[in-house]
Amino acid sequence: MVLFKQISCLLCVIFFLLIDYCFARLSDATFDCLIGPNFWCLNDTTELLCDMNNKSIGLCGYTNKRCKIETGDDFCKSKSPDQEQSPFEFNGGLTGVNDNYFSYYILSLYWPPSTCPLIYNETNNLLSYFCSPHTNVGEPGRERLALHGLWPTFSTSGNYQGWPQFCSSTYKDWSYCHIDGNLCPWTNTTGHGFTQAHYEYCLSRENIQQCLVDATEVLEPEQERLKILAPGYLNQFNLFINHEWTKHGSCCSGTFDNNISHYLTAMLDLTDTVTRPGSLIYEYIQRYAGEKIGLTYLISMLNQTSIINCNSKCELEELQICIDRDQNTGLPNKLIPCPLGARNTSDSCRKARCEYVSIPLRNRLELNIINQDYVPKIWTILIRVIFVLLVLKLVLVSFGGSYNIFFLPSSQLY
Structure with missing residues (x-):
């Protein structure tokens, strides 16, 4: 009997230890669930562990086009094999995640000469957030890396990249600023051609305050630095800053005291730091402006801290710099090697x-042409006139006597 009681007590202790272990594992999973491709295969288990119930994953990757949204197990298993998007290749954002739920930052900088037109047109180029009158040729922010944004990003141990976007917190739910937020009163917002950029333009024109930034308070104090470090932020209707804050800043808003001015200042400070003379970016990007540089050499010299994106002509379009998140403050800390999965998925130059x-x-060459106003020099005009007269003379000589007719005094023509 005594032995039975001892065994029973031992089993009870083991039972409670197992329960404690399971809760510990559950708590750990809350942090670990974002690491690895299984996070994107949402099912009942991972949704419970990650507290991701009723969250949605956009399958559009970097594009803003409206696309099919799926939740739960359907994302990985309900499609036929030829239509299934492998989680190892997935590149997209998770909308409505809780604020400050990420692992590291990406500071994204773009190269205006590859991205913006020679002269910005407020009508045609309005939704090109990168561009503004301050990206025009000859402007100080034109021929240098310029700020795109500072993006909270999930850890990546698989060959994919994911990030939180349009996050929610006790302060505010920014998920309504996503295209599926249904704040835009315009008709035909469900068409395939209606993008996130159009949605944000609608919010601005219709003065939907829930997703708008007070530009007077935020942008004007940084006006001069913006012209050089972030010229696109001076775009019409403040579309760029609205987008970056609602999509990315909302996911680290608690770190910046829910203050967009603090967020913008931090982004500008980081951009200034990583692009100033003596920095890696300056030495291996800015100094090669107007030239070309070996991709493998560039990646090596940047110590794997950057993801390099090119256009179809292998011209630099954007540089994404990986920055550690301070464990105590949550603020951007130091440059770190970009996770392998992020590099493999996003490095368009390699692809x-x-x-x-x-x-x-x-x-710069086009600027010279503009400065000349396309007016040929006078000597080129004279050469052309002389050439035409010589050709005309040769033609007349070939007709013999008729040549004299053209050169007789008018009195002898009658």
Whole structure:
């Protein structure tokens, strides 16, 4: 009997230890669930562990086009094999995640000569967030890396990349600023051609305050730095800053005291730091402006801290710099090697098999043409006139006597 009681007590202790272990594992999973491709295969288990119930994953990757949204097990298993998107190749954002639920930052910088037109047109280029009158040729922010944004990002141990977007917190739910938020009163918002950019333009024009930034309070104090470090943020209707704050800033808003001015200042400070003379970015990007540089060499010299994106001509379009998140403050800390999964998924230069990366300054030549107002010099006009007269003379000589007719005094023509 005594032995039975001892065994029973031992079993009870083991039972409670198992329960404690399971709760510990559950708690750990809350942090670990974002690591690895299984996170994107949402099912009842992972949704419970990650507290991701009723969250949705956008399957559009980097694009803003409206696309099919799926939750739960359907994302990985309900499609036929030829239509299934492997989680190892997935590249997209998770909307409505809780604020401050991420692992590291990406500071994204773009190269205006590859991205913006020679002269910005407020009608045609309105939804090109990167561009503004301050990205025009000859402006100080034109031929240097410029701020795109600072993005909270999930850890990646698989060959994919994911990030939180349009997050929610006790302060505010920013998920309504996503295209599926149904705040835009315009008709035909469900059409395939209606993008996230159109949705945000609608929110601005209709003055939907829930997703708008007070530009007077935020942008004006940084006006001069913005012209150089972030010229696109001076776009019409403040579309760029609205987008970056609602999509990305909302996911680290608690770190910046829910203050967009703090967020913008931090982004500008980081951009200034990583692009100033002596920095890695300056030495291996800015100094090669107008030239080209070997891709493998560039990646090596940047110590794997950057993801390099090119256009179809292997011209530099964007640089995404990986920055550690301080464990105590949550703020951006130091440059770190980008996770392998992020590099493999996002490095478009490698995907395009670019051996070299061109860093174009073609608009400098175009500026010379503009300065000349396309007016040929006087000597080129004279040469053309002389050439035409010589050709005309040869033609007349070939007609013999008729040549004299053209050169007789008018009195002898009658």
